[in-house]
Amino acid sequence: MPYPFVLPTTSSFSFSSSVTSESHPSLPLQASTHRGVVRDTLKKHKRLPTTSHAPSLPSVITALQTYLPYLLAVEAGLSNNPIHGEQVLVTLKTAPQIEWRPTLSNSPHPGREPPRIKIHSLAHELVFTLSTLANAHTLLARAALQPLHQTTTAPVGTAARQTAVATATRHLLDAAAIYAHLTSLAAPPPPTQCADLAPALLLAQRALALAEATLLAVLKDDPYPAAAAQARNPHDTEWMYKAPDMPKVRAHLFARLCLAAAEHAAQACALAGQARASEGFERYLEDLRRTSRARACRFFGVDAELGGETGKAIAWLRAGLGELGVRRKGDEGKGSGGGFRGLKKEWGARREDKKVERGLDWGADAGKLEETRVIEMLEAKWTKQNDMMLTQAIPPTGPLLAQMPSGREIHSIKPFEPPVLSADVLEAMRAPPERSDEIGNYPSSDEETAVDPSPVGGRSGDYRTGTPSYF
Template sequence: MPYPFVLPTTSAFSFSSSCTCDSHPSLPLQASTHRGVVRDALKKHKRLPPASQAPSLRTVTAALQNYLPYLFAIDAGLSNKTIHSDEVMITLKTNPQMEWRPTLSSNVLLGRELPRIKVHSLEHELFFALSTLATTHTLQSRVALQPLYQTTTAPVGTAQRQTAISTATRHLLDAASIYDYLCARSNESLTTPNAPSWPCADISPSTLRALRSLALAEATLLAVLKDDPYPAAVAQARNPHDTEWMYKAPDIPKVRAHLFARLCLAAAEHAAQAAAGFSSSNSSSPLGKGVGAGGGISEGLVRYVADLRRASRARACRFFGIDAELGGETGAGIAWLRAGLAELGVERKGEDGHRERGGFRGLRKEWSERREDKKVERGRDWGADGGRLEETRVIEMLEAKWTKQNDTMLTQPIPPTTSLLAQMPSGREIHTIKPFHPPMLSPDVLEAMRAPPDRADEVDDYPTSDEETTVGSVPGAFPGSSAGLKSGTPGYF
């Protein structure tokens, strides 16, 4: 958590090839220059190994933030809007010819990268650029949260934990704000006559609404995680580098259990809305209509949203159980925990009078936990289960503890879980999405672009993002040997 998105890549493009600006002749050249920086940053990020991609996210974010004001200036000129009371006169000569590689769409040909899609609208260029910026915010929230889940180093302190969660929450709310703006803008585009159709599912209105709900669900869960001591206690018990257990037990302060439960239910509702949005994107997929962009949203993202909803409801059950246990109703608390396990789809041992033969259940569980720990350590695809594994660990720990207490001292009856689930209240919101304000060029920068461009706006023959820089195409060759072969000089044995 959050979802491990993949950043898209794009082709080279010259704005002067499709538009001119009579009032600010240098605007198309400056926009092309900054777009080239974005393209280069995305290409370099893609080629980095997963463990090295985290530092480059700031570079990608800065490149996008520097490019967007110029793109919004061109958009304002095409929409007959002013910037700082200054009119920008843009004339569109031809439809733009640019390409973006979708990363949310499912791949029809498994094992092969999705082909790029052609974009013939500056409106869709704006949507791709903004959605990519929102994706970088989501990935930066993952970078902030990664130290909390590592078991190969000493556990982080309370202050560091609070700072990491606050930073991740801020990034997720920034992403939700961008998606909210895109949703509102897509609604306006639907009412525009002769508006171009959406080129792929990545920027369709239903997908943008789903991504907004997903970011809001993840931010709501982080508000709970900030004051939830149980995941940290479970992680602390599993960390071999932790030595605090030698002189004190983990601190489990009392929590506002009922409030946290309602927040988790709100997160589950947002996750359900995201699932509905992705389902709508899949039903209106352009597959079979001549668009080689895949067949709707990828199964991994759809499965993550479903797991996130189940984990959120299970966490709500856990907090209802904690609230009951704090009130002296241990039997009801155990029933709530079992309801949480049922939400997660976890079968309890001996629940139906059977045990899995050979202890394979425990071996599979241990193997999956070790695999997830390695993913966290390598920084690749961790948390793709929507938090189900983490919540399962916490609930099973509490169930074993409370069941032992109830069997030896309290002997309270355990009510059926169905009656408890019917008593669930509605969710409670904690975050409000702030409006996204499009970045605008400063008056000084806008005035400087009234001068004619100092060079031609031409796209060089750069290699595409598919092409990797290879060294030595001849087996056994030294670096630079291919150039030597072309020039006739020996470069290999």
């Protein structure tokens, strides 16, 4: 958590092949130049090892933010919208021929990434560019949160933890603002096989970013995940003698925030299904909805336990495990494979810890494993206390779930302000271009070298050598 997006790649494109500007002749060349930087940056990012993706994200965001003003200037010229009160005259000569590789669409070949999509509109080019920027912000949020989940190093201090959560929240709200802006754009209907351009999927990603930002508002002051991680960390022993503190009022507030996140996740899941997004993305959204409701149950349990109702608190924890789809040890009958299931669960938990340590696709289950660990830790502790001292009856979970209140919002999405070229840069592009706007024979940023035009059976000296691409 947040979702491990894969950044798309794109083909090269010359704006001069499709548009011309009478008032600012250098605009198509400048737009092509900065788009070429974006293409090369995305290509380099994709070919880096997974552990090196996070350090390259700032360069990806910088390239996209530098290219956007030029693309928006071309769009403004085509739409007759002035920039700084000045009219930019842009004429469309022919429909653009651009390729992007979607990342949230279903692939016709399981196990392989979906094929490249050909788009013929600069409005779709803008959607791909802005959505890539939003996904990069989400990945930066993941990078900021990764140290909080590591168990092989010393635990992160309170101040560093709050700083990491605040940084991740800011990136997620920036992503949500971009998605909200995309849904307001008047773009032509996307290709049927490309879910990435579907308005429903853009709305789903906005709801997802808002749900994850809401959960981070809870994580900032939630001591229980850190306590569960400390119990597995050989470098920390504080959990042995100090119990987490949680004021009663905040426990109930956190539960309602989690329910709001669950509502956003449910909305995102429905929209993603409508857009026919990839199965992995839809599965993540469903897992996030379940995790959010389970976390709400945990906080209702904390609220009940602080009020002296230990039996009710245990019932809330069991309701949370039911939301996660986790079977309790006591519910497993003979011959149900409980021993094998326990080994499989332990092996999966260790594998997830290694993913966090190496910076791989950790959190792909939307935090289900982490929340399961926290709930099982509290259930074991409170059940032991109840059996030895309190002996309170544990009520059924059904009536408790029926009494859940509505969610409570905490974040508001600020409007996204598209970048605009400065007046000086715009004025400088009135001069004719210094060179022609030509591109090489590179149809996609997925390819390492151009296609060799030499015929089969030619001389050995006619063949070109190069490093093949496996991406």
